[in-house]
Amino acid sequence: MxxxxxxxxxxxxxxxxxxxxxxxxxxxxxxxxxxxxxxxxxxxxxxxxxxxxxxxxxxxxxxxxxxxxxxxxxxxxxxxxxxxxxxxxxxxxxxxxxxxxxxxxxxxxxxxDPGAVKSKVEVFVALHQQREAMRQQVLALEAARRQQEEMQAQLQHALLMRDEFMSMVSHEMRTPLNTLYLETQLRKMQLDRGNMAAFGAEQLRRMLSRDDRQIQNIVRLIDDMLDVSRIRSGKLSLRPGLVQLAGLLGRVVQDLTPQAATVGTTIVLDAPTPACGWWDDFRIEQIVVNLLTNALRYGGGQPVVVTLAVMADSVRVDVRDSGPGVALENQGKIFEPYERGVGSDAPAGLGLGLYISRQLAEAHGGSLTLSSVPGAGAVFSLTLPRTEAPPA
CATH class of the missing domain: 3.40.50.2300 (Response regulator)
Structure with missing residues (x-):
């Protein structure tokens, strides 16, 4: 050209x-x-x-x-x-x-000599245009080479992430499935021995509780993978309805209080002002549960504080822990998919919670941000636009 x-x-x-x-x-x-x-x-x-x-x-x-x-x-x-x-x-x-x-x-x-001048200029103009065309071709080839190298690097990264992801899925699915399998084998052995006393009311209640916990773990992993697939394909849909946010936060805190007790801590809710808005309550609850679960995991046994702030046209939910905080170089990475912490701090799961939560916040027209100083805990802030009328 x-x-x-x-x-x-x-x-x-x-x-x-x-x-x-x-x-x-x-x-x-x-x-x-x-x-x-x-x-x-x-x-x-x-x-x-x-x-x-x-x-x-x-x-x-x-x-x-x-x-x-x-x-x-x-x-x-x-x-x-x-x-x-x-x-x-x-x-x-x-x-x-x-x-x-x-x-x-x-x-x-x-x-x-006008003819001689014109012919000489024509020659040098043509040479210059040829050099410029060659220079543009060289630049285009160099750009294509760099693009190909970038694509190859991205492909290698994608293949590496695929292999790591499959390894994580296999590991995370195997844990609850192994537990269910061992429980099943144990019950089969008791039945084969005719030991019906092992299936009393209290024993059955504990068995069902363990089964339910492992099944919920499997369902959570599958749901996370489905959510990522929907987000990346643009098929994630919201079902907004009128939500009373303080009430939703109260229910989530109450549901997670036993989990907090198992790690020797508490969840403190500070939501004195009612706040209504048109949001998808299931997805908002999903975000808050993810944030609280992370705060309990990394909070070092210290109380986790949930604060609701109400502004003129928005609301903000802050989830604060008093754990070790997040290093500056990792604060952007933790919102990427399959990021599960660093080194021995890496928790169970696929590392999708914060990624999904940020995508859900942005799908509502809001945001999910992190403020953290290493050694001084972390604050995750969910900001949502607030309107008491149904969205157009």
């Missing part, structure tokens, strides 16, 4: 009538001719533009054409520009030798 930018030519002469006459000879379609009345003015233009050819008058007051050419050859930007000298001096002064010595590609004597 041909470059649409014009080809730039520079003519330098201290006499305006010479500039006009030469301009008339070399101007053409998609050409941009610049005039300079002195060497100093020419240098300023040379630093601003990329010229295909510079036509310099030899005899100028102050800086002459040879001195200007010497300066051009000493600067990397202007060194490649072809130079044609123009002179009114007689050939006996041997300006041709001096011009070629100064790096010129040609020396023209006045009066100029």
């Amino acid at each position: 041909q470059d649409a930018s014009p080809t730039k030519l520079l003519i330098v002469d201290d006499l305006p009538e010479n500039l006009q006459a030469l301009d008339a000879l070399i101007r053409g379609e998609r050409r941009e001719v610049h005039h300079a009345g002195s060497g100093e003015e020419a240098l300023a233009l040379l630093l601003q533009h990329d010229f295909a050819l510079a036509i310099l008058d030899v005899q100028m007051p102050g800086m002459d054409g040879f001195e200007l050419a010497e300066l051009m050859r000493g600067t990397e930007k202007t060194r490649p520009i072809p130079i044609v000298f123009v002179t009114a001096a007689g050939k006996e002064l041997n300006y041709s030798f001096k011009g070629y010595e100064a790096g010129a590609v040609d020396v023209l004597y006045k009066p100029l």
Whole structure:
């Protein structure tokens, strides 16, 4: 594809009538001719533009054409520009030798031959356009090479993540399934022995509780994977309804209080102001449960505080823990899929909770952010737009 930018030519002469006459000879379609009345003015233009050819008058007051050419050859930007000298001096002064010595590609004597001038300019314009086209092709090839390398790196990363993901899924699914399998084998053994006392009311209640817990773990893993698939395919749908957020937070805190007790801590809810809005209560509860579960896991046995702040057109739910906090370099990573903490701190699960939670918040037109100082805990803030009328 041909470059649409014009080809730039520079003519330098201290006499305006010479500039006009030469301009008339070399101007053409998609050409941009610049005039300079002195060497100093020419240098300023040379630093601003990329010229295909510079036509310099030899005899100028102050800086002459040879001195200007010497300066051009000493600067990397202007060194490649072809130079044609123009002179009114007689050939006996041997300006041709001096011009070629100064790096010129040609020396023209006045009066100029219009045909010769036009043909020479045509040659240098064509050469410049060919060089520019080749340069663009080289740039395009280099860009394509970099893009291919990036795509290969992304593909390798995707394959690595796929393998890691399959490994995580296998491990996380195997744990509850192994537990269920061992429980089943144990009951079968008791039945084969005729030991019906092992199936009393209290024993059955404990068995069902363990079964339910393991089944819920499997369902949670499957739900997380389905949510990620829906998010990435753009098929995640919300079912907004009028939600009383303080009430929802109270129910979630009450449901998770036994879990908090098992790690020796409590959940404190500070939601004195009712706040109603049109949200998907199931998805909002999913976000809050994820945040509280993480806070209990990383909170170091210290109380977790849930605060509801109500603004004019939005609400904010802050979940604060007093754990070790999150290092600055990891604060962006933890919202990416399959991130499960660092080293020995990596919890069970697929590392999808915070990723799904942020996507759900943004699907509501809100946000999920983190504020943390290592050693001083972490605060996850869920912000949601608030309206008491159904969304359009």
